Amino acid sequence: MIQDPVVITGIGIISAIGNDVVATLDTLKRGESGIDMIKYLKTEHTEFPVGEVKMSNEEMESKLGIATGTTTTRTALMGMIALDEAVEMARLDAAATAGSDIAFISGTTVGGMDRSEQHYLDFLAGDSFKEYISTHDCGACSEMIASKHDIFSFVATPSTACSSAANSIILGANMLLTGQSNVVVAGGSECITKFHLNGFNTLMILDREHCRPFDETRAGLNLGEGAAFLVMERMSHALGRNVKPLVILAGWGNACDAFHQTASSDDGEGAYRAMKQALEKAGVKPEQVKYINAHGTGTPNNDISETHAMQRLFGDSVPPVSSTKSSTGHTTSASGSIESVITILAMLNDFLPANLGFKTPIEGGVTPVAKPTAGADIDYALCNSFGFGGNDSSLLYMKPGSDDVEGRKS
DSSP: OOSEEEEEEEEEEEEBBSSSHHEEEHHHHHHHOBBSSSSSOSSSOTTSSOOOOSSSSHHHHHHTOOOTTTTOOHHHHHHHHHHHHHHHHHOOOTTTTTOOOEEEEESSSSSTHHHHSSSSHHHHHHTTTEEEGGSSSSHHHHHHTTTTTTOOOOEEEEOGGGGHHHHHHHHHHHHHTTSOSSSSEEEEEEEEEEEHEEEHHTTOOOOOOOTTTTTHHHHOOOOBBBBEEEEEEEHHHHHHTTTTOSSEEEEEEEEEEOOOOOOOOOOOOHHHHHHHHHHHHTTTTTTGEEEEEEEOOOOHHHHHHHHHHHHHHHTTTOOOOEEEEHHHOOOGGGGGHHHHHHHHHHHTTTEOOOTTTTTSBBBTTTOOOOSOOOOOSSSEEEEEEEEGGGEEEEEEEEEEOHHHTTTTTO
């Protein structure tokens, strides 16, 4: 492992299963799903269950203290809520970080499309709602989220579909290791849009029932939305601020198999390479991994491809695995950070999150964790995020032992 590793000192999350870390942990431990029928998205396709954040835009604005009538987007509002929580947990206020180079990296794909698609015809007809044109692009959302805290000297917006947030975390880790930043807040935010819903419906991979990842009867995914951010810094920097690390980001990998624009390769080549790279970077053997938070979308293609990748790497000893998209829905570009936070909560609270809806194993496949399981001692956990075009990323988290933390104080 790297001598002065990257550690996580704060986390923030909002999704269909909770508006903060405490609520999320409680829902995970109860094994409940946040997936329900569409309430907030204005669409004709109400037949598809989704994992919506249980707040309207107006309620989020009120929570954030944003005046009514302010130009905002749902992606930015969710991001601000998650960012506030992560910054507060890590004690990352302006006074504590004076003189530090702090970066903000937020992955998204739809950006402010929820507003621009809603008002597109208004744009064509005249000047009404034209203020939302400037909020459309992905970078605008990141700037809006970052502006909530006057501490960032650098803002970036990776956009690699469903691996966007994971790649934000990887970029952040590399910036820390190369000395480009002292602290990085990384993750992603993504709201459900008609673009999302109609696009995935066109691909014929939406399930009209609750999704069932890794189940023989799986028929597709349920879309979700949300945001999550991780405060990242070097171990020495965190201890210098007298902040205790939650977990260590021990390794990471990114591989692009370029197999197809939307489909995963049959043998899971990109997924296999990403997981293998993450373990090799950390110097960790496959048998040391005690949990995998799988990409696990619930589509026939993804789940068998990811299964083959895990079996290639772990052989007959695949560790406990679950897809928490069965609880949150597929939060697309934000999934890598949302599922990272869920993975970290599982490690810190010694339990395995459930793969809801699982009943019938795929022939020759893995049997995921069907219900929340207490008493799990998770030293190392993998979190997988695989994007369209085969852009596959895997993050390896490590629970810090007393030796890891105390040994770097001297």
